[in-house]
Amino acid sequence: MVIMRLPRVAATALVLGLCVSGCTGGSKPAAKARPKVAMLVSSSQTNNAKEMGAGFLAGAQSAGGVDASVTGPPLNDPPKQAEMLKQLAGDAPGGIAIQASNPELISAQLAAAARDGVPLIAIDVKPAGTAGVKTYIGGDNSELGRMLADELVRRLPAGAAGKIVVGSVKPGLSVMDQRAAGVSGELARKLPGLRMMGPFDTGIDPVANLAAWRRLITANPDALAFVGTAGPDSVSLAALHAETKGTWLAGSFDLDPKGMQGAKDGQLFALVSPEHFLKGSIAGWLEAVHASNGKPIPEGWIYTPGLLVTSTNIDKIIERQASDANKLAWFKPQIDKMTADLSRYVRPLDQAS
Known part of the structure; x- marks a missing residue:
């Protein structure tokens, strides 16, 4: 299992502040813990999952106010992913985005998390109808x-x-x-x-x-x-x-x-x-904004466009894909445009393909 996290500078500063307060006899109240959000990928070793995970962290960091992480089984393993979801529902109650290995096999665990009030977003793979997941981010x-x-x-x-x-x-x-x-x-x-x-x-x-x-x-x-x-x-x-x-x-x-x-x-x-980084970024932004200030997550299928790559643009795309920073710089105008008015990109969930 591989876990990627955002830098925790704020958390470190908080610990140091409490130490100083304790040493001097002060009675300053402890700062409120930051909400935790997470993404659970199908396999931490596949290129598409790495893309989505990096996008998720970038989107959450852009929104701010949360601690974000990405995890998943090393290989495509639906039972292991379902087991990890149970643990994650307790560790990241602020919200979970999931790229399901098998949407039917994990639907019961997702439904349980939804009943417990965990905000859920499916990415890349449309959720099963029984999963209780009301938001899906993906292409056609x-x-x-x-x-x-x-x-x-x-x-x-x-x-x-x-x-x-x-x-x-x-x-x-x-x-x-x-x-x-x-x-x-x-x-x-x-x-x-x-x-x-x-x-x-x-x-x-x-x-x-x-x-x-x-x-x-x-x-x-x-x-x-x-x-x-x-x-x-x-x-x-x-x-x-x-x-x-x-x-x-x-x-x-x-x-x-x-x-x-x-x-x-x-x-x-x-x-x-399929522009996986973009999908992850939108999910991370939505989960973070909802967890930090309660902004509702739109229900339905949030459509993200794909990109044809041929000899005419392959050099630019290779350069884009060389680092997460390059990807973020490329996608930021599109992310900003989408998050400014997501209603323009939301379609009925049953139309997702």
């Missing part, structure tokens, strides 16, 4: 899939016909299913001569993912393109495209550093970023 994953498909159409010959192989790191998870469906649906609509195959299970583990894509590429040497749904796919596809000197096209989602390098080197035609 079907739209993100269409975004990638449209770029692929632009790269293929007019009227192209042939196989497109789609892989998914976690079939059955709504985020991945919607991205895959967005890709396949848009390609079928714009190029009806294409034959869509998949989505095939490529797995989250990097070694297994590479092996899965190697099998798919070997089994489909005549495919026009291979498309993934997440960061591990981008890394594997870039490596295999270089290794095989492939003439096929490849694209995926997320901004894994190796995937970005693959896009820069021309191994991937595009990546689509």
Whole structure:
């Protein structure tokens, strides 16, 4: 378990102040403890969770008045995440944002936390209907899939016909299913001569993912393109495209550093970023403002846009992704705009995709 926290300068100063007061016999009342808010990620080692966690801390720090932390199991482990949520509900009663490994398996624990009055926000993965979570922050994953498909159409010959192989790191998870469906649906609509195959299970583990894509590429040497749904796919596809000197096209989602390098080197035609840092920042800001001054958290789906990354902007995005400070500088105008009037970005929760 990895925990990231904001600096606790104020807390240190408070301890020193109490010591001085005690030594001199003063009777100054103790300062009120700062509310604690937290984010629980699906896996502390994945790039997307690190992005969201860093964004959460930045958003909470921007709002101020709270102590914020980010934690999660090292690997994608739904039972472990549910266990950690029980502990976190007591440790961070000011509010919890969660990127669920499995929204159905953790719904009972979320419902219990909601009954106990813990303010909850789901990020990246839509909460189960039984979870009692009224706020979700995320992109339109079907739209993100269409975004990638449209770029692929632009790269293929007019009227192209042939196989497109789609892989998914976690079939059955709504985020991945919607991205895959967005890709396949848009390609079928714009190029009806294409034959869509998949989505095939490529797995989250990097070694297994590479092996899965190697099998798919070997089994489909005549495919026009291979498309993934997440960061591990981008890394594997870039490596295999270089290794095989492939003439096929490849694209995926997320901004894994190796995937970005693959896009820069021309191994991937595009990546689509769900902009995880932005999602985390909005969640951290909302939880902190609510915990520190009681401002209500909007209910519904808070929509965040994605970004198409190609050869035209990859250098700027690599520079942006080089540090959390760079990300914050890039996103701050957008964060300020959204938090100034969140009602413009709130949609009904049942429309989230």
